[in-house]
Amino acid sequence: MRRVSKITAACAVTAALALTATACGESSTGDSGSDNGDIKVGMAYDVGGRGDNSFNDSAARGLDKAKAELGVETKELTAKTGETPADREQRLSSLAEGGFNPVIGVGFAYKDAIDKVAAKYPKTTFGLVDSVSEAKNVDSIVFTEEQGSYLAGVAAALKSKDGKIGFIGGVDTPLIKKFAAGFQQGVKDTKPAASVTIQYLSTGTDFSGFGAPDKGKAAAKGMLDKGIDVIYAAAGGSGAGSIEAVAGKPGTWAIGVDSDQAKDPALSKYAGSILTSVVKNVDTGVYELVKSVKDGKPMTGTHTYSLAENGVSLTTTGGHVADIQAQLDAAKKKIVDGQIKVATTL
Amino acid sequence: MKKFDKERVLLAIAAPVLAIVAAFLITALVLAATGKEPFSAFGIMFDYGVKSDSQVYIINKATTYYLAGIAVAIGFRMNLFNIGVDGQYRLAAFFAAAVGGALTLPGIIQIPLIIVTAMIVGAMWAGVAGLLKTTRGVSEVVSTIMLNFIATAIIGYLLQPGRLGHLDAAGTKVATTPLPESSHFFEFPTTPTPIYGFVVVAAIAGIGYWFTLSRTRFGFDLRTVGQSETAASASGVNVKKMVVTSMLISGGMAGLIGMPTLLNDSYEFGGDFPVGIGFTGIAIALLGRNHPIGIALAAILWAFLERGGQQLEFENYDREIVGVMQGVIVLCVVIAYEVVRRYGVKRQQRQVGEKLAAQARSNDTTEVSA
Missing domain, CATH: 3.40.50.2300 (Response regulator)
Structure with a gap:
């Protein structure tokens, strides 16, 4: 009896695994977002996210400003501790796939993910805060x-x-x-x-x-x-x-x-x-990127926000x-x- | 007990079913308390979780979690709480990445070399705790937690520009030298994203775990020590040797945890290498009841929840809800099994009692008639 039940269990599990492993069915990223001219901004925060009173919040301020002044739609996702590069890639992909443009990765941890995802979605503009990506459709926002x-x-x-x-x-x-x-x-x-x-x-x-x-x-x-x-x-x-x-x-x-x-x-x-x-005016960098996309002239390349243009300053x-x-x-x-x-x- | 005991089968199924139902109810209450409609949330998670790219994600994640669960379970089976799996896998992955980045050998030599390096480093780090326990009586719970911190510090010290780390062009990220192309592990070319080839290694590890524990003398000794140390030593098992050996094996297995990420995803160890998977492994071993298939199911469930959670966040649910769900499920499983076990014991006692009473009655009648 014991043995039989074990074998049955093993069979059931194997079958379940096999079903999963064939990766059948449609992909969640099948349909692209509608393109009705509205700007939808996708933000991917680093660990801590909105409410960290510091770095992420500064980016969030830029997003809030863009929302208030440019009337854009926004979606905010946040990284968890213990994530793999694949998780960050997934987050950016789902934003790009959902028709969000620009998609902004806050924090250097998003660098490798943006390199890969930007190549997959050449029509989307990506923002990368605190690191530099070589991809053509990426605005790298760095500070001195x-x-x-x-x-x-x-x-x-x-x-x-x-x-x-x-x-x-x-x-x-x-x-x-x-x-x-x-x-x-x-x-x-x-x-x-x-x-x-x-x-x-x-x-x-x-x-x-x-x-x-x-x-x-x-x-x-x-x-x-x-x-x-x-x-x-x-x-x-x-x-x-x-x-x-x-x-x-x-x-x-x-x-x-x-x-x-x-x-x-x-x-x-x-x-x-x-x-x-x-x-460190991350908000300026974020706002300017969103505005540039809204104006139809998306910023790309490396933008260094330095002391000269008040990208960093003393209060x-x-x-x-x-x-x-x-x-x-x-x-x-x-x-x-x-x-x-x-x-x-x- | 030859006949098909319906109630026993029911009991075996009762625990997991009870746990899942309870977990869903509690999570539904939590969701309702946050002002969200709970059943649409489950619907979103399920719809999204069964999509093809989600399946790939879940298998890849579960590969890592499975190895973590097995590493912890080896200790659990012996009543050893290896809380240090976390530090062991990070240290192992770090040194494996450093070795892999420094060499450019053909993949057939280099990949095994990287994996063996990771296993040896993990085993040695766990072995420290094993030795401390056998020679000095230090509880492995305390020593492995402390060793986690030391591992963090060692990585922090060595992962610096000029030591084993390199600064990227933007000057914000330090990582080890990337592995050469030849050291990338094979992948199953599924669309849209590939499945990590390391899932094969995880499966082999699972079979090895099952075989060692249930089909070898060593496995028998290990389980015996876990159930009763005194009984084991009375029957001639060298408990101290068993402690060190099983810590070494647990640590070696922990060394594999970082490998799917290193060999199939990041190809380097940097500031963004995942942390904390050792602790996830504890939850998964508990959830899987230390059984090789149970752990696999637990790992898949865990990965599924994380996948579904991503979509929940996308649909404006609170992102913490998945963490709550995971915690609730682990608690429910532990409690449900204990409840069912107690009920089973009671039922057995009652049955035995009835049998004895019946026997006594029949004895009485025979005596009277005699």
Whole structure:
């Protein structure tokens, strides 16, 4: 009896498997979306998605602006942790197949997926934030994070009392190292004797450092205890913890990242301690791409949003940098004119 | 017990059916609570999940999940909780990718070399936990979790430009050197996307698992240790040796988890290599009741849910709903099997009791008549 039931089960399963394996039936991507002239924007966010108070949210702002001003339809999908490149490819394909154009991948993780999908859908315009794709129908949206961070370094050096400055990176990815490199150079160029302590919250493929305010807080506390009085955190959601720690010690400054964190509803209570924020205008890049598609002249190729066109910038909320604005403007001019070349690697 | 026991068959079917019905009801309640109509959601998932490209996706995903389930199940059968499958497969895939990227040998040599590298690295990493348990009595639960973190740190250290990593042109992604074309594993050319050839390896691993556990002396010893360590050592099994050996096998199997992705999809190990599949494997082993076919079904179900979930998100359902579904199913399966098992035990006791009573009665009557 036992054996027979086992064999029956095995047969049933094999049959079921065989049925599945033949991959019969129609494909889900059979019918292409209707082309009635309306612009439908497909957004594929990185892990965290809308509501991460940082990078993804910045892209979401651009999308919201496009929705409000250009009246486009939108669809937003979000990556999960533990995804394979095939998953990201699938997400972009289903958007392209659904008639969404442009389709925007937010984050460098979408690079390989966009390379492949863009070739399959040559009539769709793709956007890729934070990386560069060689495909013809892709608008690669990249930023000079190091330039914005350089200015933050100048501000930190001028505001620090004894030249002890800290940098907290979310994860030691090349992108975050760009922030660190620019920041360090800005500090050293302004005050050669100053020291920059660099710390990452997590390493390698462990991206938890982008979403752990507790780790950000602990790291900032450690730095404050060592006498560091200006801390720049480029750590996504973890930055909130760092700002909170800094706000707990009078006379010290925090520097925010990605959006104007002094205006962030959750962080505005610490606005008095937020010296400035290095803003990366992903929203501008997203909005411009959507607009170009709507106007019938889709942007393609690499677009670098640099300090020169305010693709990255320092905020002045609270007027904490008003006294050093002249030096900041001078540094900015030197970068824009090419007198200062900011390093992208440490 | 020769005759066909209808009730026993019913009991065997009851557990999975009970679990699935309960899981659907609970998920329907959750969906209703979010203000969505639950049955249209199931309809969307099913319609989308059976499309041809979904079938390919599900098989490819299930290949990875199956290997993860088997790796965890080997430990489970011996009462060893190898929580470190996650770190083992990541470390294994990383070193395998590094070795594969550094060499350009003919595929027939290089592909096995990459796979063997992965298995050895995975086995060694799991072996550390095995040795700690046998020599120092460290619980494998604690040591494997810690080893996960160490694996992350090792990868983080080595996956840097100038070490084993390379920066891409845009300066935002680090990855190992891509595998040469010759090291790409074969694919079944289905349309629109191919099925990973690695599904064959997964099937072989499943057969190997079944054969080893149920048809060899080693498998018997392993299950015996799992059921009772004292009984096993009393009957001459070297429990310590078994612990280390099964950790090594579990780790070696874990080494295979990253291979479908590495050899059939990404061809490199970068910052975007999937993480956390080891933990999915735990859920799948639980769901599949450590049985080679059960694990296969669980892996397919899991992949199906993820596939259907993508479409749910597309149709404006909350994307978290699939995670809820998966969690609910695992809990329901564990609970349903326990409920059915208890009922079965009770029923057996009752039957035995009745039989004994009947026997006693007949004894009484014979005594009286005598």
